Amino acid sequence: MTNKDLANLIFPNVTKTIEDYEKMYPKRNLKDDAIVTRAAPSPTGYTHMGTLFQAFISKKVAKDTNGVFFIRIEDTDRERLVEDAVDVITTDLKYFDITPDEGVISGNKEIGNYGPYTQSNRKEIYQTFMKYLVANNLAYPCFCTKEEKDEMTKAQERRKDRIGYYGRYAKCRKIPVNDAYQRIKNGEPFTLRLKSPGDFNKKIVINDLIKGKISFPENDMDIVIMKQDGLPTYHFAHLVDDHLMRTTHVIRGDEWVSSLPTHVQLFEVFGFRPPKYAHISPIMKEENGIKRKLSKRKDPEAQMSYYREKGIPVKAVELYLMTLANTNFEQWWDANKDKTIDDFKYDFKKTSKSGGLFDVEKLMNISKNYLSRIKATEFYDMLLNYAKEYDEEFYELIVKYKDFTIGLLNIEREQKKPRKDYASFSEVKELVWYMYDELFDKHEKTYEFKDVNDKEEILKLMNTYIEKYYDENDSQETWFNRIKDLSEEFGYAREVKEYKENPNKYKGHVGDVSMVIRVALTTKSMTPNLYDIMKLLGKDRIDRRIKELEKNF
Ligand code: GLU
Numbered sequence: 001m002t003n004k005d006l007a008n009l010i011f012p013n014v015t016k017t018i019e020d021y022e023k024m025y026p027k028r029n030l031k032d033d034a035i036v037t038r039a040a041p042s043p044t045g046y047t048h049m050g051t052l053f054q055a056f057i058s059k060k061v062a063k064d065t066n067g068v069f070f071i072r073i074e075d076t077d078r079e080r081l082v083e084d085a086v087d088v089i090t091t092d093l094k095y096f097d098i099t100p101d102e103g104v105i106s107g108n109k110e111i112g113n114y115g116p117y118t119q120s121n122r123k124e125i126y127q128t129f130m131k132y133l134v135a136n137n138l139a140y141p142c143f144c145t146k147e148e149k150d151e152m153t154k155a156q157e158r159r160k161d162r163i164g165y166y167g168r169y170a171k172c173r174k175i176p177v178n179d180a181y182q183r184i185k186n187g188e189p190f191t192l193r194l195k196s197p198g199d200f201n202k203k204i205v206i207n208d209l210i211k212g213k214i215s216f217p218e219n220d221m222d223i224v225i226m227k228q229d230g231l232p233t234y235h236f237a238h239l240v241d242d243h244l245m246r247t248t249h250v251i252r253g254d255e256w257v258s259s260l261p262t263h264v265q266l267f268e269v270f271g272f273r274p275p276k277y278a279h280i281s282p283i284m285k286e287e288n289g290i291k292r293k294l295s296k297r298k299d300p301e302a303q304m305s306y307y308r309e310k311g312i313p314v315k316a317v318e319l320y321l322m323t324l325a326n327t328n329f330e331q332w333w334d335a336n337k338d339k340t341i342d343d344f345k346y347d348f349k350k351t352s353k354s355g356g357l358f359d360v361e362k363l364m365n366i367s368k369n370y371l372s373r374i375k376a377t378e379f380y381d382m383l384l385n386y387a388k389e390y391d392e393e394f395y396e397l398i399v400k401y402k403d404f405t406i407g408l409l410n411i412e413r414e415q416k417k418p419r420k421d422y423a424s425f426s427e428v429k430e431l432v433w434y435m436y437d438e439l440f441d442k443h444e445k446t447y448e449f450k451d452v453n454d455k456e457e458i459l460k461l462m463n464t465y466i467e468k469y470y471d472e473n474d475s476q477e478t479w480f481n482r483i484k485d486l487s488e489e490f491g492y493a494r495e496v497k498e499y500k501e502n503p504n505k506y507k508g509h510v511g512d513v514s515m516v517i518r519v520a521l522t523t524k525s526m527t528p529n530l531y532d533i534m535k536l537l538g539k540d541r542i543d544r545r546i547k548e549l550e551k552n553f
Helices: 003-010 018-024 049-064 085-095 123-135 146-158 177-185 234-244 254-270 305-310 314-325 329-335 360-373 376-390 392-400 402-410 425-435 437-442 455-469 476-489 496-501 510-522 530-552
Strands: 036-039 068-071 102-106 109-111 139-142 191-194 203-208 212-217 224-226 249-253 276-280 284-287 290-293
Touching: 003 123, 003 177, 018 123, 036 049, 036 249, 049 068, 049 085, 049 249, 049 276, 049 314, 085 102, 123 139, 123 191, 123 224, 123 234, 123 254, 139 177, 191 254, 203 254, 203 276, 212 254, 224 234, 234 254, 249 254, 254 276, 305 425, 314 329, 314 360, 376 392, 376 402, 376 425, 392 402, 402 425, 402 530, 425 437, 425 510, 425 530, 437 530, 455 476, 455 510, 455 530, 476 510, 476 530, 510 530
Parallel strands: 036 068, 068 102, 249 276
Antiparallel strands: 102 109, 139 191, 191 224, 203 212, 284 290
């Protein structure tokens, strides 16, 4: 019996060769510096911030270099599969604008010429590569049972040896081909192991694009490449897939760093060029001065639903992810306010080696900045989308009062330093309810009057104002002059300065009077520009508000 016979026995149905696949998936026709990369989630759970962050960076570098970004589903762990995970993951990524150029785009759809992109549909391809290894005496069947392996581990612990299947412990490496052949023929279960050519006493140095040069002992473990169910292990699938999909860069979580010597070795065994590697440190979180990994279970912001439900705009999340990804981004964005992420190039070297710190407050600030810089109509459309899903009452109001709402959102917007009221869509209603009669009527009202808080004085001021000084067609300047006239009539200084020079002469100043008007109409002591607010409210609503005030006093 030869190794070839053994290979034929194990893989009787494999008729293709590696060369056939090389031809089927030719080198991509791209510029030299184009990056081909991927997100390769396992559908053993749903999307979380780590998945999103990795996919975000991968898509970004592919886009920056006119390369390719694809999604591959790594579903060889059949026991831990979560039924709808592929649908959820692809939908989540799409929601955050991370659509792939190729690969899995939904639970039942793939696009692109380098597929299938779902590992469980690639069994024949993996087996072709495994068959080559067996036929060339580079891999062998292993019949060790779990009990035998446990025994071995115990012995290694006792002797203070390294744990694993290597050297003198690699029992099945020594089984003669004839015996192995017979045992397989007899139906004995087996896995396949790589015959590692590595020497633990030799070093290899790998240049990680984020972590820099890392030195490792060579891999000398005869790792499992095929499980008993005939499917590959992660290591082997990574080799086959990233080779045939012509991946140039593997960007992944740094839990894989320790597997690098194994992965590089696998590529070498086949004579393939390994991709470049960039290992991302996990996103961290600081709690009571202690740093820990952002946790799917403990931190709501690690879940995708958090962003949707709060209505944090996708673009703000992207800006925040970019801030986390590249330490120089924030400064760049500050200096280039009119530009977008697309104008910024991701730099592996500017990625935190120790893991970015997730800071919700900072995200909200970024979101505020972002929302203050977009057009009111754009804001309105996004708000509408949000409200449609999460707040029917508000949705109906902003549909009914579309121009009014856009006008409201536009207050102090188109200017050098725009107003920054809103960090998320879920906050909008709570900030502007007083503008809509329907909400005003039912809202619990606490009038936030300040220095002038005498009821009689307030009502007198308001009634005089409306009867004598208010005209809804006034320009802002005339409007303000008239408030000054009103102030004067009631014994308040026309200018703050005058008041400060002579405080005993006045009851207060024009600012106090404006405050009375503001609070009387809105209940709030802080609102966007009062002139604009009043323009939007218009005469009828303003009259109603004064009656409402009388009622509430
Ligand atoms: N399926 C692996 C994981 O979810 C992918 C790692 C990789 O990107 O190669 O961790």
